[in-house]
Amino acid sequence: MLLENTAEATVPTRWAEVSLRSLKDMEENSGESLELTVADTGEEESSLLKNWTTSFHLHSPWNDFQSRIVKLHPRPPRVKVAAVDCSSRKIGRTKKGLVCAFRGTVVWRDDFAYRYLRYGPFLFHITERFPETFRDFAFSSTVSASAFSFLNPSGWLSRIRYLLEIELQRMVCESSRDSIILWDGVMPAAGLDLDPVSPYLSHILRLARSGNNKVMALAKETRLFSENGGPLPEATELPSPCLVDVDKCVGEVSPSSQRLGYTFIAKFAPDSPGFRLDVDRCLPKGEMVEAVERLLASDLTFQGYPETLRAAHILSALTPVDVLGLQRSLAGRYGFKIVRSPPVRRMLFGPYGGWDDS
Amino acid sequence: MRLFKKEHDTVQVLCFPEETVEKGDYLVVEDLKAKRSLLVQVVDIQFANLPGMMEDLVREDVGDAYLFGEDYDPLQLNSQITLLRDIRILLGKIRCSIQGGSIDMNVSWLPSRVHSQIYRLKPHQLFELLKLGFRRPIKIGDDGDGFELRIDADALDGKLSIITGRKGSGKSHLSKLLVLGLVDHGAPVLVFDVNGEYVNLGVNPNGEKNRYHDRIMVLNPAKNFKVTLSYMGLATASSLLAHVLSLPETSLREFSRIWKNLERSDSLSLKSLKNTLRCCDLNEHVREALLSRVYTLERSGFVVEEGEETVRLEDFFAKTSGTGGAAVINLSRSFPLERKLVVEFTLSKLVELLRVRRVKACFLFAEEAHLYLRETYWEDAVTRMRHLGLFTTFITNRPDSIGEDIYRQADSIFLFNFKNEHDLNAISKAARIDGETMKAIAQSLKPHHCMTIGQVTGEIPFVIRVKPLDVKTMGETRTFFS
Numbered sequence: 124m125l126l127e128n129t130a131e132a133t134v135p136t137r138w139a140e141v142s143l144r145s146l147k148d149m150e151e152n153s154g155e156s157l158e159l160t161v162a163d164t165g166e167e168e169s170s171l172l173k174n175w176t177t178s179f180h181l182h183s184p185w186n187d188f189q190s191r192i193v194k195l196h197p198r199p200p201r202v203k204v205a206a207v208d209c210s211s212r213k214i215g216r217t218k219k220g221l222v223c224a225f226r227g228t229v230v231w232r233d234d235f236a237y238r239y240l241r242y243g244p245f246l247f248h249i250t251e252r253f254p255e256t257f258r259d260f261a262f263s264s265t266v267s268a269s270a271f272s273f274l275n276p277s278g279w280l281s282r283i284r285y286l287l288e289i290e291l292q293r294m295v296c297e298s299s300r301d302s303i304i305l306w307d308g309v310m311p312a313a314g315l316d317l318d319p320v321s322p323y324l325s326h327i328l329r330l331a332r333s334g335n336n337k338v339m340a341l342a343k344e345t346r347l348f349s350e351n352g353g354p355l356p357e358a359t360e361l362p363s364p365c366l367v368d369v370d371k372c373v374g375e376v377s378p379s380s381q382r383l384g385y386t387f388i389a390k391f392a393p394d395s396p397g398f399r400l401d402v403d404r405c406l407p408k409g410e411m412v413e414a415v416e417r418l419l420a421s422d423l424t425f426q427g428y429p430e431t432l433r434a435a436h437i438l439s440a441l442t443p444v445d446v447l448g449l450q451r452s453l454a455g456r457y458g459f460k461i462v463r464s465p466p467v468r469r470m471l472f473g474p475y476g477g478w479d480d481s
Numbered sequence: 482m483r484l485f486k487k488e489h490d491t492v493q494v495l496c497f498p499e500e501t502v503e504k505g506d507y508l509v510v511e512d513l514k515a516k517r518s519l520l521v522q523v524v525d526i527q528f529a530n531l532p533g534m535m536e537d538l539v540r541e542d543v544g545d546a547y548l549f550g551e552d553y554d555p556l557q558l559n560s561q562i563t564l565l566r567d568i569r570i571l572l573g574k575i576r577c578s579i580q581g582g583s584i585d586m587n588v589s590w591l592p593s594r595v596h597s598q599i600y601r602l603k604p605h606q607l608f609e610l611l612k613l614g615f616r617r618p619i620k621i622g623d624d625g626d627g628f629e630l631r632i633d634a635d636a637l638d639g640k641l642s643i644i645t646g647r648k649g650s651g652k653s654h655l656s657k658l659l660v661l662g663l664v665d666h667g668a669p670v671l672v673f674d675v676n677g678e679y680v681n682l683g684v685n686p687n688g689e690k691n692r693y694h695d696r697i698m699v700l701n702p703a704k705n706f707k708v709t710l711s712y713m714g715l716a717t718a719s720s721l722l723a724h725v726l727s728l729p730e731t732s733l734r735e736f737s738r739i740w741k742n743l744e745r746s747d748s749l750s751l752k753s754l755k756n757t758l759r760c761c762d763l764n765e766h767v768r769e770a771l772l773s774r775v776y777t778l779e780r781s782g783f784v785v786e787e788g789e790e791t792v793r794l795e796d797f798f799a800k801t802s803g804t805g806g807a808a809v810i811n812l813s814r815s816f817p818l819e820r821k822l823v824v825e826f827t828l829s830k831l832v833e834l835l836r837v838r839r840v841k842a843c844f845l846f847a848e849e850a851h852l853y854l855r856e857t858y859w860e861d862a863v864t865r866m867r868h869l870g871l872f873t874t875f876i877t878n879r880p881d882s883i884g885e886d887i888y889r890q891a892d893s894i895f896l897f898n899f900k901n902e903h904d905l906n907a908i909s910k911a912a913r914i915d916g917e918t919m920k921a922i923a924q925s926l927k928p929h930h931c932m933t934i935g936q937v938t939g940e941i942p943f944v945i946r947v948k949p950l951d952v953k954t955m956g957e958t959r960t961f962f963s
């Protein structure tokens with residue numbers, strides 16, 4: 124097992140508890156008619172097949188570009204690679220708030236196969252009272268949920284997803300040894316909107332380092348923008364595999380000292396468009412590159428994207444079928460009447476513009 | 482169930498796994514606001530191509546190959562999602578509208594998706610709505626919930642019907658139900674029984690006489706069903722010679738002349754006919770031709786000498802007038818030529834009786850008619866004979882043995898299971914239902930289930946489970962080992 128302690132079991136139990144507590148609202152209402160307004164499933168974009176893009180602005184001059192390229196060589200021996208990803212979806216609106224679903228997955232590769240632990244789906248009813256529900260409940264010793272209480276329900280959606288993700292990240296970082304741990308997205312900088320979280324993330328990274336793990340975050344798809352002119356190199360022009368050290372070019376908004384990650388553009392395969400890669404900043408630079416080379420020796424890549432992380436992403440995703448199933452189970456358990464919000468597309472293209480053509 | 486899509490006369494309905502619907506079933510799409518409904522028949526059931534189903538399959542694909550893991554699903558929601566994979570799309574044809582409890586053929590309106598509710602309509606409810614089986618009911622089946630389904634005898638009256646389906650699917654069984662149903666309403670029925678399976682309609686399965694016993698007359702050609710020349714008459718005799726025994730025109734003229742002479746001298750008999758043919762002044766070829774045919778008639782045992790006791794068709798009609806009754810002409814022991822003789826005689830005589838109004842009208846059930854009915858009679862049956870009051874039901878397991886024209890003119894078709902596309906193509910020429918629907922449903926009909934097409938069920942095609950018969954049936958295909 125990846126996780127030597129019992130954390131893997133406590134996460135879902137605690138999340139199930141909050142989930143049920145938040146859903147209790149609905150039962151209390153059972154006198155009046157319950158309605159769940161949902162968007163037509165066909166309208167929602169799916170996230171699984173479609174990559175989403177991280178826009179990424181580079182500020183510094185580009186002219187020393189060639190000198191920033193670090194060519195990579197896969198470096199045996201193989202080490203364990205673990206990845207964490209989570210997803211969230213709106214399930215519907217009630218009179219009081221928003222029902223959302225969350226699911227998270229940890230995937231790791233051992234000598235034989237890819238293995239996973241998948242958590243959820245967890246349903247949350249986010250209402251005005253939700254911050255209370257949430258506050259009573261210490262998710263982690265160091266993160267105080269009250270800090271989020273000013274957010275609107277939609278804000279809560281990404282916030283809760285992120286909390287689940289952090290939980291899983293902590294779990295993995297705490298219990299792994301000598302491994303490469305992949306996070307999804309970018310490592311945040313302290314001082315931004317994730318303020319209450321970043322100290323906790325530092326803590327998690329510390330936990331990881333104490334077990335000799337290397338943590339890196341990989342953005343799904345990266346689009347480079349040059350802010351002060353100068354031609355950008357086409358990803359196709361880069362040798363592969365390679366890293367481009369762009370740490371100094373990344374955002375002046377947050378000084379490097381406050382950032383948790385050290386930023387590269389990673390191109391692992393000739394057909395890869397290149398991804399933003401943040402490596403735990405507290406590692407010596409040489410170890411960073413070495414860790415990436417180990418990753419190349421330890422995990423398959425699919426179009427230059429590590430398979431472990433891709434699997435975590437795919438397993439977590441809440442597909443439209445999942446959403447439909449969750450809507451129906453809500454209707455079944457709480458007696459909701461499902462009401463479809465008038466979908467704009469249908470209003471434009473006629474009442475029977477079925478899913479096929481959407 | 483939810484309305485999903487409408488295109489021309491078809492709708493697609495989303496059906497969740499816990500709802501059971503079969504091909505051929507009727508759904509009501511009731512617009513609660515507009516207070517009217519569409520009646521839709523399910524013609525196909527498919528897997529729903531849910532948005533994102535593709536993704537789920539992709540995910541499974543990834544998972545199957547090399548991923549092993551565990552799900553922590555404390556709220557047990559995954560099972561609900563898995564269930565959804567089995568969501569189906571029901572493809573339905575719109576048949577009519579229902580408004581204020583009555584049928585309306587205007588289907589040009591669109592029900593609301595939001596205010597519509599969809600439910601299955603049980604066949605007996607629909608029968609009630611269509612007012613089927615109210616006037617002269619014939620019980621033909623049930624709808625699986627114990628409710629009887631009745632059609633009206635009137636739906637066969639003056640009409641042409643076809644019962645078809647593959648071997649052993651229950652055609653003859655249904656035909657017997659209809660025969661007895663018509664008898665119940667006092668109608669005279671004639672059956673051409675090629676397999677000798679209608680002969681026990683008057684007997685219970687245990688062998689006792691039943692209430693039909695006195696009204697069923699079994700006619701065994703050359704046994705209790707024999708005719709004399711004088712009863713036959715010249716017209717019928719000529720038609721036998723010409724059409725069954727292929728006598729050339731010139732010989733037929735001679736025959737006519739000799740017959741008339743014999744009649745005039747009041748000495749018409751088999752014997753005198755043979756004598757005259759032997760002695761009179763005739764071309765040798767003609768004499769040969771005529772004599773050989775008269776011998777054939779005699780040898781058949783069906784045409785007998787004057788004075789022998791015979792059954793007269795008008796006696797049957799007289800006897801059953803008012804009470805109804807069936808004359809079963811058992812052709813199972815006859816050779817093909819005799820079969821044709823008997824049929825030719827019967828139809829010819831019947832037409833004569835109808836023409837002079839000795840008989841008001843008669844229902845005819847013809848099993849595997851291609852075995853004994855000559856070409857020209859098919860057309861006759863649907864035009865001239867129908868006009869005179871002979872209402873035919875053809876029963877066959879070979880749909881291509883019935884011509885396209887006949888299908889087109891059929892008022893009702895009772896369709897049993899067919900697996901074979903070729904067979905179905907033959908029937909799809911019946912313009913009363915779209916071929917696509919018919920094929921879709923016919924191929925999935927269970928044994929003893931038939932689909933009704935046409936007037937018999939008010940132009941609304943139905944799938945009916947045909948009810949058992951409480952008379953002795955001998956329709957089983959003969960086997961060696963059992």
Ligand SMILES: Nc1ncnc2c1ncn2[C@@H]1O[C@H](COP(=O)(O)OP(=O)(O)OP(=O)(O)O)[C@@H](O)[C@H]1O
Binds near residue numbers: 878946949
């Ligand atoms: N509705 C029914 N209920 C009970 N038994 C039935 C029913 N329909 C048919 N059967 C039985 O199934 C068998 C075959 O039926 P039937 O003889 O009517 O088939 P068929 O279609 O006329 O076959 P064939 O093409 O050989 O003439 C018979 O034994 C009959 O009694």
Ligand SMILES: [Mg+2]
Binds near residue numbers: 653
């Ligand atoms: Mg039969």
